[in-house]
Amino acid sequence: xxxxxxxxxxxxxxxxxxxxxxxxxxxxxxxxxxxxxxxxxxxxxxxxxxxxxxxxxxxxxxxxxxxxxxxxxxxxxxxxxxxxxxxxxxxxxxxxxxxxxxxxxxxxxxxxxxxxxxxxxxxxxxxxxxxxxxxxxxxxxxxxxxxxxxxxxxxxxxxxxxxxxxxxxxxxxxxxxxxxxxxxxxxxxxxxxxxxxxxxxxxxxxxxxxxxxxxxxxxxxxxxxxxxxxxxxxxxxxxxxxxxxxxxxxxxxxxxxxxxxxxxxxxxxxxxxxxxxxxxxxxxxxxxxxxxxxxxxxxxxxxxxxxxxxxxxxxxxxxxxxxxxxxxxxxxxxxxxxxxxxxxxxxxxxxxxxxxxxxxxxxxxxxxxxxxxxxxxxxxxxxxxxxxxxxxxxxxxxxxxxxxxxxxxxxxxxxxxxxxxxxxxxxxxxxxxxxxxxxxxxxxxxxxxxxxxxxxxxxxxxxxxxxxxxxxxxxxxxxxxxxxxxxxxxxxxxxxxxxxxxxxxxxxxxxxxxxxx
Amino acid sequence: xxxxxxxxxxxxxxxxxxxxxxxxxxxxxxxxxxxxxxxxxxxxxxxxxxxxxxxxxxxxxxxxxxxxxxxxxxxxxxxxxxxxxxxxxxxxxxxxxxxxxxxxxxxxxxxxxxxxxxxxxxxxxxxxxxxxxxxxxxxxxxxxxxxxxxxxxxxxxxxxxxxxxxxxxxxxxxxxxxxxxxxxxxxxxxxxxxxxxxxxxxxxxxxxxxxxxxxxxxxxxxxxxxxxxxxxxxxxxxxxxxxxxxxxxxxxxxxxxxxxxxxxxxxxxxxxxxxxxxxxxxxxxxxxxxxxxxxxxxxxxxxxxxxxxxxxxxxxxxxxxxx
Numbered sequence: 001x002x003x004x005x006x007x008x009x010x011x012x013x014x015x016x017x018x019x020x021x022x023x024x025x026x027x028x029x030x031x032x033x034x035x036x037x038x039x040x041x042x043x044x045x046x047x048x049x050x051x052x053x054x055x056x057x058x059x060x061x062x063x064x065x066x067x068x069x070x071x072x073x074x075x076x077x078x079x080x081x082x083x084x085x086x087x088x089x090x091x092x093x094x095x096x097x098x099x100x101x102x103x104x105x106x107x108x109x110x111x112x113x114x115x116x117x118x119x120x121x122x123x124x125x126x127x128x129x130x131x132x133x134x135x136x137x138x139x140x141x142x143x144x145x146x147x148x149x150x151x152x153x154x155x156x157x158x159x160x161x162x163x164x165x166x167x168x169x170x171x172x173x174x175x176x177x178x179x180x181x182x183x184x185x186x187x188x189x190x191x192x193x194x195x196x197x198x199x200x201x202x203x204x205x206x207x208x209x210x211x212x213x214x215x216x217x218x219x220x221x222x223x224x225x226x227x228x229x230x231x232x233x234x235x236x237x238x239x240x241x242x243x244x245x246x247x248x249x250x251x252x253x254x255x256x257x258x259x260x261x262x263x264x265x266x267x268x269x270x271x272x273x274x275x276x277x278x279x280x281x282x283x284x285x286x287x288x289x290x291x292x293x294x295x296x297x298x299x300x301x302x303x304x305x306x307x308x309x310x311x312x313x314x315x316x317x318x319x320x321x322x323x324x325x326x327x328x329x330x331x332x333x334x335x336x337x338x339x340x341x342x343x344x345x346x347x348x349x350x351x352x353x354x355x356x357x358x359x360x361x362x363x364x365x366x367x368x369x370x371x372x373x374x375x376x377x378x379x380x381x382x383x384x385x386x387x388x389x390x391x392x393x394x395x396x397x398x399x400x401x402x403x404x405x406x407x408x409x410x411x412x413x414x415x416x417x418x419x420x421x422x423x424x425x426x427x428x429x430x431x432x433x434x435x436x437x438x439x440x441x442x443x444x445x446x447x448x449x450x451x452x453x454x455x456x457x458x459x460x461x462x463x464x465x466x467x468x469x470x471x472x473x474x475x476x477x478x479x480x481x482x483x484x485x486x487x488x489x490x491x492x493x494x495x496x497x498x499x500x501x502x503x504x505x506x507x508x509x510x511x512x513x514x515x516x517x
Numbered sequence: 518x519x520x521x522x523x524x525x526x527x528x529x530x531x532x533x534x535x536x537x538x539x540x541x542x543x544x545x546x547x548x549x550x551x552x553x554x555x556x557x558x559x560x561x562x563x564x565x566x567x568x569x570x571x572x573x574x575x576x577x578x579x580x581x582x583x584x585x586x587x588x589x590x591x592x593x594x595x596x597x598x599x600x601x602x603x604x605x606x607x608x609x610x611x612x613x614x615x616x617x618x619x620x621x622x623x624x625x626x627x628x629x630x631x632x633x634x635x636x637x638x639x640x641x642x643x644x645x646x647x648x649x650x651x652x653x654x655x656x657x658x659x660x661x662x663x664x665x666x667x668x669x670x671x672x673x674x675x676x677x678x679x680x681x682x683x684x685x686x687x688x689x690x691x692x693x694x695x696x697x698x699x700x701x702x703x704x705x706x707x708x709x710x711x712x713x714x715x716x717x718x719x720x721x722x723x724x725x726x727x728x729x730x731x732x733x734x735x736x737x738x739x740x741x742x743x744x745x746x747x748x749x750x751x752x753x754x755x756x757x758x759x760x761x762x763x764x765x766x767x768x769x770x771x772x773x774x775x776x777x778x779x780x781x782x783x784x785x786x787x788x789x790x791x792x793x794x795x796x797x798x799x800x801x802x803x804x805x806x807x808x809x810x811x812x813x814x815x816x817x818x819x820x821x822x823x824x825x826x827x828x829x830x831x832x833x834x835x836x837x838x839x840x
Contacts, residue, residue: 313727315726315727334729335726335727335728335729336729336730336731338729339728339729340729345727347724347727352721352723352724353721353723353724353727354724354727355721355724356716356717356720356721356724356725356788357720357721357788358720358788358789359716359717359720359788363713363716363717366713367713367714367717367725367728367730368728368729368730370710370713370714371710371729374709374710377709377710377711378708378709378710379708379709379710379713421728
């Protein structure tokens with residue numbers, strides 16, 4: 001390992017005081033970053049922390065508003081992604097930028113194919129070169145078949161090999177392992193070690209703590225567009241890393257006084273998941289939510305929280321396991337059937353999965369209850385208007401009237417309209433996926449007190465949130481997920497931010513001991 | 518804020534409000550302007566007789582365009598409608614031995630069946646609507662040709678012919694036939710669960726799915742309606758020209774229908790369907806081309822004017838994506 005050179009080597013790529021704003025958002029504020037040769041540098045932060053923006057600035061996709069970029073000590077300004085590539089800054093994206101229908105050799109030499117004397121592509125030479133290059137990386141793949149016939153992991157490694165063949169001195173990897181099998185991850189790590197030995201600087205973005213501690217030397221943590229931590233990876237304990245990354249919510253929201261939470265022996269199970277497996281995202285998930293109870297679902301990004309919600313709603317068919325509502329399994333896997341059985345789900349991405357921007361508030365609220373509000377397929381506008389008026393008033397939706405288009409409302413009011421859509425169904429189980437993300441403080445408070453009221457009225461609430469403070473404040477129990485598994489359940493007196501962060505950061509039992517190779 | 522920027526901002530808001538008003542009402546204004554123009558400048562145009570003829574000529578486009586409007590409301594498109602019209606005429610000849618009502622019902626059912634196929638390709642298989650429905654644009658017309666090989670294409674049945682040439686209280690059978698279709702579609706869009714779900718699917722398919730809307734069933738349903746309405750237009754067309762013609766019946770009607778829908782103010786991005794606007798636009802396009810003919814303009818000129826109207830309509834629609 002090159003720990004001795006890390007401190008002395010001058011950075012290959014350095015960002016000084018970078019700021020970048022978009023209309024209405026300050027994505028980066030005065031951020032510094034130094035990536036040195038022979039160093040694997042972790043860049044971490046939650047959604048919206050500014051990681052992607054920083055990567056795009058470093059690779060010439062965006063131009064920063066303030067600050068400077070230095071490459072090998074020289075001030076640089078990238079006219080575009082191409083300019084950054086020419087300087088040896090290479091990016092491996094989550095979505096590969098290879099041509100999937102073409103062979104490995106063609107991809108490796110795209111745009112710089114070896115030529116014969118007639119100026120035509122020398123395919124034989126190209127195949128030989130490609131084979132030599134891949135052998136060098138211990139990648140065993142046929143270089144002449146289309147990439148689509150190779151595994152995703154192999155494709156990713158070919159992408160890495162290409163960047164090395166292009167004489168990259170900085171390789172940026174954006175969640176490279178998110179779609180890889182464990183065996184492929186091992187191969188990728190071998191290649192990363194090899195690049196490090198060759199003196200390449202690597203910027204590594206991932207949410208998987210185990211991976212970060214295994215291969216990274218240095219870590220930079222971003223939060224809300226600002227640099228909040230920078231230092232050697234080994235000096236930052238897991239718990240501190242998680243708390244630094246998630247941050248503490250400083251605004252004071254009233255602490256919940258939950259006397260209504262049912263005692264353990266009085267719980268009346270409303271939602272139950274039994275051994276749910278789904279692809280490689282959920283593994284043997286079992287949990288229960290009782291009448292009048294708020295169960296928090298914690299974990300880092302990609303831990304499988306949203307997937308649990310989608311399984312409850314029947315939006316994805318689990319490979320095995322059952323979802324029971326009020327004691328009986330849902331007869332058919334579809335949101336329609338789950339809604340009929342009493343499930344309601346407020347989705348994580350309000351814009352993409354929730355609202356109908358060009359439809360009125362009235363239509364947005366009524367959409368899920370149309371089957372109940374109509375007879376023989378004919379809608380009763382009178383009943384719809386009654387319900388819409390009731391719920392707009394109850395949830396304090398601020399709008400010019402029920403005919404206003406939802407796309408023109410503020411985020412908080414859109415969220416209230418979505419809540420109204422679900423509450424007017426009078427559900428038994430309510431799944432809330434990041435209910436207060438991206439809404440202002442006032443609306444946040446209203447949404448949170450609504451959740452309290454609902455639980456008091458006997459609803460079973462499953463609350464998914466990235467905000468530790470929200471989970472701790474609102475939940476009667478917290479189920480912590482990690483890599484698609486339930487790793488711990490926090491009950492009554494163990495519910496605190498410290499306990500939660502510790503549970504999220506905990507090293508899985510089987511991996512304890514071999515933390516770093 | 519400097520005072521200099523204020524007037525600019527106000528005028529840009531004014532402009533947006535104006536554009537939105539133009540989007541919602543432009544087709545009616547254009548129709549009124551055209552009629553007023555004809556009062557003064559086109560002799561013998563504004564007679565009850567001519568206007569009736571114009572309305573009759575627009576009926577088939579109206580019926581096809583209504584189905585198209587609903588498909589476009591789901592952010593789709595149905596290119597098969599013209600071919601379905603031709604097929605429907607050929608089917609009337611094929612079923613000429615059966616009672617007229619039964620023959621018509623069968624033709625409509627087969628139009629609906631084409632819709633099932635289109636809807637399946639779009640909603641279940643997930644092929645883009647433009648490609649999925651393109652297949653039947655070719656297949657439908659060929660099928661109609663095959664059905665008519667060695668047959669006498671003329672229609673003898675009096676019941677069917679009366680749709681084309683009959684009158685009730687002085688109102689042409691074709692106008693009544695179109696009015697039935699307009700009422701049906703207006704009812705669907707204003708009063709039914711299906712109509713609301715169709716708009717939801719068009720505005721945000723993922724959100725519809727997560728809200729329990731049967732997305733696939735809705736998509737199949739909307740293409741079925743489009744197929745049935747196209748078949749109904751085919752019956753009307755065949756009845757009015759008194760014979761089936763696999764080559765010319767419904768030719769380019771998919772394009773006329775899309776034009777009427779767009780000019781009528783229905784956005785191609787889905788989530789909105791304008792029934793009355795579509796009808797008005799179909800009548801507008803018919804009046805426009807005959808006005809030009811009355812003024813001895815050639816067909817080439819007439820098509821250029823159509824092009825200009827489409828561009829203006831699409832320009833006005835832009836305000837939606839900005840709003």
